[in-house]
Amino acid sequence: MDFTKQWHYFLAMAPEILLTVFAITVLLFGVSRGRNGRIKEVRNLGCISLLGIATAGLANYILYTTNVSSPQGIVAVDAYSLVANWILLLSVGLTILISIPYVERQELQAPEYFALLLFCSVGLMVMSASLDLMLIFIGLEIASISVYALAAIDQRSPRGSEAGLKYFLLGAFSTGIFLYGVALVYGATSSVNLIEIAGAVTTGSANESMLLIGTIMLAVGFCFKVSIVPFHMWTPDVYEGSPLPVTAYMSVAVKAGAFLTFFRVFAVHLEGVHYSWSDVLWCLSILTMVGANLVALTQNNIKRLLAYSGIAHSGYLLITIIANNATSQSGLLFYLTAYVLGNLGLFAGITFVSDQSEDNLEVENYSGLGSNYPFIALTLTIFLFSLGGFPGTGGFIGKVLILQGALEDNYIFLCVALVLSTLISYWYYLRIAWLMWMKDPLAQTKDESSSPVPMPAILRSILIFTSLLIIYLGIFPSKWIEFVGLASLMK
Amino acid sequence: MVSSFDWIEMFGVSYSLGVDGISLFMVILAAFISPIAILGAFEYIKKKEKAFYSLMLLLEFAVLGVFLSTDMFLFYVFFELTLIPMYFIVGIWGGDRRIYAAVKFFLYTSLGSLLMLVGILYMYTKGGSQSFAISHFLQIPLSVSEQLWLFGAFGLAFAIKIPLFPLHTWLPDAHVEAPTPGSVVLASVLLKMGTYGFIRFLLPFFPLAASAPVVITSLMGLGVLGILLCAWTAAVQTDAKKLVAYTSVAHMGFVVLGIFALNENGLQGAMIIMISHGLSTGALFLLLGMLYERTKTRNIADFGGLATMAPWLTTAFLISAFASIGVPGTSGFTGEFLALIGAFETRSTMAIFAASGVVFAAYYMLPMIQSIFFNRTNPEKVVNDLSRREILVLFPLIIGIIWLGVYPKPFMDRMAPSLDLVIETVEEAQRIDRSTIDAVGLGHEGLVAWLEPDNTATSSLAACREF
Numbered sequence: 001m002d003f004t005k006q007w008h009y010f011l012a013m014a015p016e017i018l019l020t021v022f023a024i025t026v027l028l029f030g031v032s033r034g035r036n037g038r039i040k041e042v043r044n045l046g047c048i049s050l051l052g053i054a055t056a057g058l059a060n061y062i063l064y065t066t067n068v069s070s071p072q073g074i075v076a077v078d079a080y081s082l083v084a085n086w087i088l089l090l091s092v093g094l095t096i097l098i099s100i101p102y103v104e105r106q107e108l109q110a111p112e113y114f115a116l117l118l119f120c121s122v123g124l125m126v127m128s129a130s131l132d133l134m135l136i137f138i139g140l141e142i143a144s145i146s147v148y149a150l151a152a153i154d155q156r157s158p159r160g161s162e163a164g165l166k167y168f169l170l171g172a173f174s175t176g177i178f179l180y181g182v183a184l185v186y187g188a189t190s191s192v193n194l195i196e197i198a199g200a201v202t203t204g205s206a207n208e209s210m211l212l213i214g215t216i217m218l219a220v221g222f223c224f225k226v227s228i229v230p231f232h233m234w235t236p237d238v239y240e241g242s243p244l245p246v247t248a249y250m251s252v253a254v255k256a257g258a259f260l261t262f263f264r265v266f267a268v269h270l271e272g273v274h275y276s277w278s279d280v281l282w283c284l285s286i287l288t289m290v291g292a293n294l295v296a297l298t299q300n301n302i303k304r305l306l307a308y309s310g311i312a313h314s315g316y317l318l319i320t321i322i323a324n325n326a327t328s329q330s331g332l333l334f335y336l337t338a339y340v341l342g343n344l345g346l347f348a349g350i351t352f353v354s355d356q357s358e359d360n361l362e363v364e365n366y367s368g369l370g371s372n373y374p375f376i377a378l379t380l381t382i383f384l385f386s387l388g389g390f391p392g393t394g395g396f397i398g399k400v401l402i403l404q405g406a407l408e409d410n411y412i413f414l415c416v417a418l419v420l421s422t423l424i425s426y427w428y429y430l431r432i433a434w435l436m437w438m439k440d441p442l443a444q445t446k447d448e449s450s451s452p453v454p455m456p457a458i459l460r461s462i463l464i465f466t467s468l469l470i471i472y473l474g475i476f477p478s479k480w481i482e483f484v485g486l487a488s489l490m491k
Numbered sequence: 492m493v494s495s496f497d498w499i500e501m502f503g504v505s506y507s508l509g510v511d512g513i514s515l516f517m518v519i520l521a522a523f524i525s526p527i528a529i530l531g532a533f534e535y536i537k538k539k540e541k542a543f544y545s546l547m548l549l550l551e552f553a554v555l556g557v558f559l560s561t562d563m564f565l566f567y568v569f570f571e572l573t574l575i576p577m578y579f580i581v582g583i584w585g586g587d588r589r590i591y592a593a594v595k596f597f598l599y600t601s602l603g604s605l606l607m608l609v610g611i612l613y614m615y616t617k618g619g620s621q622s623f624a625i626s627h628f629l630q631i632p633l634s635v636s637e638q639l640w641l642f643g644a645f646g647l648a649f650a651i652k653i654p655l656f657p658l659h660t661w662l663p664d665a666h667v668e669a670p671t672p673g674s675v676v677l678a679s680v681l682l683k684m685g686t687y688g689f690i691r692f693l694l695p696f697f698p699l700a701a702s703a704p705v706v707i708t709s710l711m712g713l714g715v716l717g718i719l720l721c722a723w724t725a726a727v728q729t730d731a732k733k734l735v736a737y738t739s740v741a742h743m744g745f746v747v748l749g750i751f752a753l754n755e756n757g758l759q760g761a762m763i764i765m766i767s768h769g770l771s772t773g774a775l776f777l778l779l780g781m782l783y784e785r786t787k788t789r790n791i792a793d794f795g796g797l798a799t800m801a802p803w804l805t806t807a808f809l810i811s812a813f814a815s816i817g818v819p820g821t822s823g824f825t826g827e828f829l830a831l832i833g834a835f836e837t838r839s840t841m842a843i844f845a846a847s848g849v850v851f852a853a854y855y856m857l858p859m860i861q862s863i864f865f866n867r868t869n870p871e872k873v874v875n876d877l878s879r880r881e882i883l884v885l886f887p888l889i890i891g892i893i894w895l896g897v898y899p900k901p902f903m904d905r906m907a908p909s910l911d912l913v914i915e916t917v918e919e920a921q922r923i924d925r926s927t928i929d930a931v932g933l934g935h936e937g938l939v940a941w942l943e944p945d946n947t948a949t950s951s952l953a954a955c956r957e958f
Contacts (some may be wrong), residue, residue: 225877388573391568403609404502407616412609419605426601427594430578434590438582485501 012068014038014059015085016125023118030111042110046100049114053093053121059084063186074132074193076264079487081129084260087336088128091253092121094344094462098244098351101456105356106243108153116153117249120146122258128264133182133192133218136261140178140225144171147254151242157358163241168290170224170234178221184214194269201272206466212276218265219277225258229288236299239307244354247303248347251310252340259317263332267324267490274324281322285414288315289421296428300363302350306343311385312425313339316399319406319414328405335398335483338473342386342395345466348459349380355453366432368441376455377436377465384429384468389422394473401481427459492722493561495624502615503622508559512909516762516902517558517687520769521680523887528675531777531884534585535671543584550576552674557684563611564623570648571604571821573681577665577673585668592661592668599661603648610644614696628696629916635699642700645693646710652685655710655747656717659740666736671780674732678739678776679769686746686765689759694913698920702753711751711834711841717744719844722851726858727943731782732789734859735775738815741848742768748845749830753917757833758910761827767822767895767901771814774888778808781881782863785874791859796868801876805864807885807957812860814892816852822895 003009010017026048030041064082075081096117103110123142130136148171154166186192188211189200200206220231227235239247266277289312296308317335320328353369353376354360370377386393399422406414473480495507510518529547536543553576556569574597582593615623618631633641651658662682666674694701701707718741725737742764749761781804782797783789798805814821817828827849834842877885895902 125615385575391571396568400608400612404610404616404620407609407612408620415609415612416606419609420602423598423602423605426598430594430597434582434594437579438590438593477502481499481501 008352012030015056016122019056019122024113027115042104045110045114049096057089070440074135075129076131080489083487086130088124091340095249097458102245116146116150128260131194150246156432163238167238174224181214181217184210198269222262227311228284229291232311240303244351252343256336257340267321274479278322285315285318286417293421293424302361323409324403326488330485331401331405338398341466341470342383346383348462350476352455352459366435367439370437379463381433382467388429392474394470397477504564505562507562509561512906516948521554523677528672532672546811554680561625562623580673581669584670587589591666592664595661596665603651606644607648610641632940638697638700642697649685653743663736667733674776675773679773683765689750698917702917707751714744714747715841715844717847722726726855730789731791732779745830748834752833752837754833756829762906767826770888770891771811774811794863795866798864801874802875814858816856817849820896822892825899841844
């Protein structure tokens with residue numbers, strides 16, 4: 001495929017286009033049926049969405065196996081964007097599976113819900129593939145606006161509306177800063193195309209002070225989206241107020257998409273001014289790792305706890321951008337994969353424990369889970385150990401790759417900060433583990449546990465799938481490391 | 492003897508296991524103690540038995556992996572993997588303060604090993620990012636200051652594991668709260684991972700740092716402080732299990748003293764104490780576990796006059812306690828004697844202070860024995876003598892204690908060649924002109940030779956095969 005014909009361009013965007021088509025189908029399907037046929041409806045819509053994701057995945061696979069010689073347009077069809085698509089499709093697929101029992105139980109508006117999830121994924125995919133700051137902005141907006149709406153999709157929940165509004169106001173502000181950054185970079189280099197910007201930076205024809213201010217503003221915009229301290233304030237509140245599967249989705253997909261774009265823009269195309277932004281990000285990374293982990297120690301609500309844990313993971317991932325070499329790029333992709341699997345698996349377990357609602361979200365509710373539901377507790381323990389980065393899980397290999405990438409560029413202090421903050425994080429991950437295995441069930445749940453509630457088959461299969469994959473990534477990581485290594489953007 | 496398979500080829504990580512005169516005895520000890528610990532506590536584990544035995548086997552797997560791996564990445568994975576089963580063993584089946592003890596144990600030991608991970612990766616990067624094999628790591632040229640930093644990172648991990656005074660505070664908690672088989676494996680095998688790491692990695696990897704006078708003096712000093720202070724602490728304990736836990740720290744002080752004597756006597760002594768401590772402390776924890784199951788108390792004052800009620804139990808306890816004190820004829824004597832001779836050759840003052848620790852050992856051990864076994868009988872506590880299963884469990888440990896005490900030669904002959912290689916490496920490194928180190932690397936030929944998978948002709952391996 002060499003883009004000599006018009007339809008090649010459509011083919012190159014096939015995953016995104018197909019996903020959009022399916023999202024519109026889901027929306028129309030829901031409108032035509034009215035709002036009555038409850039449970040069956042949700043399942044059908046979920047299946048259509050999953051079909052859409054599968055189709056997009058297939059298109060992605062075909063593109064991946066075809067030799068694409070992309071012209072330097074505004075969209076890059078390279079191995080990096082295709083691997084990014086895998087990660088994003090995986091996370092939206094798992095989220096939809098988690099959502100089905102939740103949406104059924106909570107009687108949310110299924111068509112809008114699933115369509116928004118798919119639209120958001122389209123936005124993230126566009127964003128991580130784009131070579132143009134304006135297109136990044138468009139992708140960012142598609143994704144963000146979908147997520148604002150998703151956060152507030154439960155109309156009966158005042159907390160959901162609050163979360164949506166809060167996210168919207170702060171998000172709009174940060175997008176404004178991002179756009180201002182784009183304008184300044186355009187002013188400095190007279191281009192919004194990343195390759196031309198990179199060229200202007202290396203030849204020195206850019207207006208340096210304007211470029212630097214613009215770069216920092218772009219960084220702030222990204223830092224907000226991936227919730228880096230001190231731009232993280234919205235995260236715990238929004239995570240707590242949103243419906244559970246939406247929280248799951250925000251914590252993995254939005255973060256992954258934003259990080260993949262962040263890496264492409266900064267570590268690859270703005271490498272020429274590495275000196276200007278690396279120190280800033282260095283400080284932010286340490287602040288994020290240490291700060292978020294310390295605050296997470298005191299959290300009792302599991303959603304807030306995972307929000308802070310997610311912020312801490314952003315801190316770890318930021319190191320890959322600072323170190324910007326091939327190893328740390330593999331580290332970013334590998335770590336994101338392990339993080340997506342671990343976090344979504346954990347959220348599947350939380351959805352079960354909270355009974356597909358917004359109850360039982362205190363950490364104490366996990367007491368004695370090991371005696372009542374040993375299988376669920378076992379898989380949750382695997383996820384916790386993976387998030388903590390323990391040997392034998394995918395999270396460990398990801399962390400080793402990040403450390404290795406940082407050491408290759410001699411960022412020893414970052415490495416030490418990473419491992420020490422990991423040590424702090426052990427405390428709160430272990431806390432859930434010890435509540436599950438070493439405590440007796442709470443008095444109130446004891447009565448219910450006389451007849452254990454069966455777990456929905458969908459959630460159970462997610463737990464099995466993700467935990468096996470995490471162990472696989474931890475014990476036989478070679479294949480996936482090689483795979484993500486092929487997507488290298490580094491010269 | 493090394494067998495190796497590629498694991499993560501891109502990073503030169505291989506699943507490679509090997510055994511030499513140092514690891515041989517640790518492997519035997521681990522394989523010997525684990526079944527004894529499981530058999531010794533057959534009747535005491537009454538909930539979640541399936542999980543308990545799987546975790547015990549996982550623990551043995553991880554510990555064997557630590558002693559066998561000849562690849563640093565693999566070593567680290569196993570080193571960390573030992574934490575998970577131990578965390579759950581202490582946390583689920585332990586005593587009243589089990590969660591506190593388990594978490595403290597986990598976090599404390601992770602602190603060291605995480606910094607060691609950075610150290611390992613630093614060396615890997617420094618060595619050209621090709622291979623994690625120990626034979627490759629031995630050839631990495633490191634400047635003196637790098638050696639000191641890395642020595643600190645590795646040393647902290649191992650010192651916490653040993654545990655070296657003043658990093659020992661997790662140990663009494665973990666020991667007291669752990670169920671009997673957990674304490675046995677923790678004391679007998681897990682602590683040896685630290686001292687094994689000292690001999691296997693610290694000395695050959697960073698010989699310049701390890702032979703720096705400041706480092707030797709401070710580490711030996713910490714060892715001696717551990718011996719003396721923990722002996723005094725042990726003397727005032729009312730809980731018998733806690734008392735034995737503190738003796739572990741004191742014994743490990745002797746091991747560190749022997750290792751940093753950096754001569755053959757010292758290292759051999761350290762190795763023998765490691766084995767001896769595994770046997771005697773393992774036996775003591777088993778016996779205390781048996782007493783606890785019979786009387787539901789560990790308080791020394793609650794017992795009395797057991798010698799008339801349970802003569803066999805008393806005999807077994809006495810022999811193990813004597814080994815722990817270091818009475819001639821038991822394994823403890825051989826080891827401590829050798830370690831002290833070794834230390835005397837290099838730092839005689841330290842050795843004199845350490846030797847007084849043997850007296851203190853008698854000072855805390857004998858009163859405990861007296862009040863448990865010989866004082867006036869406590870009529871409320873009727874104690875049955877050992878059952879057949881318990882005799883079966885203790886017998887091999889007692890045999891081992893006496894064998895090592897009377898005829899340690901077969902052990903020493905087999906460990907000597909490997910220990911000599913370690914000492915040679917350190918001495919060679921000292922001879923090399925420091926200014927040329929960056930250019931030529933350090934002289935590790937002897938050690939590298941036996942680590943090569945195809946080379947099986949070196950003396951230490953021949954010794955291993957004979958065994």
